[in-house]
Amino acid sequence: MKVQMKVAIDGPAGAGKSTVAKKLADRLGLLYIDTGSMYRAVTLKALQSQISFGDAEQLGRLAATVKIELVPGNEAGCKVFLDGQDVTKAIREPQVSNHVSLVAKIPAVRKNLVKQQQDIAAHCGVVMDGRDIGTRVLPDAKAKFFLTATIEERAKRRLQDLKQQGHDISLKKLISEIAERDTMDQNRAVDPLIPSEDAIIIDSTGLTIEQVVELMVQKVKEVYA
Numbered sequence: 330m331k332v333q334m335k336v337a338i339d340g341p342a343g344a345g346k347s348t349v350a351k352k353l354a355d356r357l358g359l360l361y362i363d364t365g366s367m368y369r370a371v372t373l374k375a376l377q378s379q380i381s382f383g384d385a386e387q388l389g390r391l392a393a394t395v396k397i398e399l400v401p402g403n404e405a406g407c408k409v410f411l412d413g414q415d416v417t418k419a420i421r422e423p424q425v426s427n428h429v430s431l432v433a434k435i436p437a438v439r440k441n442l443v444k445q446q447q448d449i450a451a452h453c454g455v456v457m458d459g460r461d462i463g464t465r466v467l468p469d470a471k472a473k474f475f476l477t478a479t480i481e482e483r484a485k486r487r488l489q490d491l492k493q494q495g496h497d498i499s500l501k502k503l504i505s506e507i508a509e510r511d512t513m514d515q516n517r518a519v520d521p522l523i524p525s526e527d528a529i530i531i532d533s534t535g536l537t538i539e540q541v542v543e544l545m546v547q548k549v550k551e552v553y554a
């Protein structure tokens with residue numbers, strides 16, 4: 330039986346994971362799963378339902394009841410549906426970004442979403458990006474990457490995305506928001522953002538997307554030869 334390729338890409342906010350992961354998946358003919366979009370979808374639902382971000386119990390229940398669908402094929406990645414509604418754009422709004430780490434630190438939320446992610450990966454070859462893919466979701470993946478870049482570089486990249494979405498925010502403010510999210514992701518009790526011991530660490534500062542993708546393609550082909 331042909332071994333299905335599993336590629337795990339973790340790293341902090343704005344490191345370019347989703348752009349690289351999508352291109353890598355296209356090159357290798359694998360399915361791309363953006364796990365961050367699932368945490369974002371639950372966060373959006375919590376905002377819509379006016380659930381307090383301190384109410385772990387209710388947020389855990391919410392994660393268990395919402396229906397999140399990731400539909401592949403979009404140029405920029407997956408289209409995301411939340412209870413049947415297309416929320417692809419809405420989950421990228423700053424209000425969601427600024428609350429998502431509060432939702433992602435709740436153990437019951439993680440348990441539920443991790444299970445859904447593992448179920449998807451059980452049936453097909455995937456490139457998954459997130460924070461705990463190499464450590465928790467796909468610990469047996471043979472190809473694991475931890476993609477990072479300086480905070481200035483990451484904030485500059487994210488600023489461009491936000492400007493395209495029509496948001497006006499200063500680089501300084503964005504740096505502090507991203508740093509705050511990184512700190513929460515790195516310090517939470519359950520599955521914090523840390524490189525898996527067997528991950529290849531790539532600092533993408535000063536590298537082009539194509540250079541990063543090329544590095545990864547070579548490595549994946551090597552380990553799955």
Ligand code: CDP
Nearest residue numbers: 342343364365366368429430433459460461
């Ligand atoms: O795209 P960006 O780097 O801004 O973040 P994302 O991948 O959309 O993830 C948003 C947030 O979801 C992260 O800051 C984490 O709090 C959480 N997340 C997580 O805890 N575990 C994952 N596997 C993916 C995302």
